[in-house]
Amino acid sequence: MKKSEALMVVFLLRADEFYLLTRFSNRAFLQYMTYRMAHHALEYYLKAGLSVFLPVEGMKKLGHDVVSLWKEYKRHVPAIEVDARVISHINNFESMRYPDTSKIRGTLWGASYKEFFKRFTKTPEKVRDMVACFSLEDFDKIIWTLRNSLPQGNLLPFITVTEDAETYLYYENKYFLKREKRDRGA
Numbered sequence: 001m002k003k004s005e006a007l008m009v010v011f012l013l014r015a016d017e018f019y020l021l022t023r024f025s026n027r028a029f030l031q032y033m034t035y036r037m038a039h040h041a042l043e044y045y046l047k048a049g050l051s052v053f054l055p056v057e058g059m060k061k062l063g064h065d066v067v068s069l070w071k072e073y074k075r076h077v078p079a080i081e082v083d084a085r086v087i088s089h090i091n092n093f094e095s096m097r098y099p100d101t102s103k104i105r106g107t108l109w110g111a112s113y114k115e116f117f118k119r120f121t122k123t124p125e126k127v128r129d130m131v132a133c134f135s136l137e138d139f140d141k142i143i144w145t146l147r148n149s150l151p152q153g154n155l156l157p158f159i160t161v162t163e164d165a166e167t168y169l170y171y172e173n174k175y176f177l178k179r180e181k182r183d184r185g186a
Contacts, residue, residue: 015044
């Protein structure tokens with residue numbers, strides 16, 4: 001395994017964990033945690049992909065800004081189709097780290113990103129940036145699009161180890177214990 005591939009796997013494992021935390025937080029209706037974990041997940045998936053093309057120092061220069069990471073990723077993987085407006089919107093979630101400086105003052109929970117941008121199409125960007133929207137269904141599609149754009153991304157296992165069992169998450173977002181997977185003959 002090349003050094004860049006090993007680094008990609010390390011970033012990918014962290015990205016997968018943040019993705020699982022995003023989904024858990026969303027299901028538990030932990031709004032602000034969902035937004036923060038969504039930002040981290042997106043950041044780490046982009047860094048996983050970029051690690052194949054850039055040294056760590058190059059990624060550090062891009063920081064935590066997912067818009068910058070996305071632009072750099074698009075330079076290397078131009079065929080990937082994700083709405084840049086959604087990337088920009090998720091980037092605003094980073095400011096939620098510090099409540100006293102966060103621009104976000106309200107949330108639109110569960111609306112699709114398409115619906116969000118349609119509702120706020122004539123709203124000045126400065127005002128639109130004060131509302132955080134999160135759609136788990138749309139976020140899932142973005143994450144799986146990113147994950148599948150990684151070298152052999154569609155073949156990489158999605159595994160997280162929990163205290164009680166290994167849990168596998170499949171594209172259909174169904175959880176199976178390792179034992180259940182074996183019982184199904186997979």
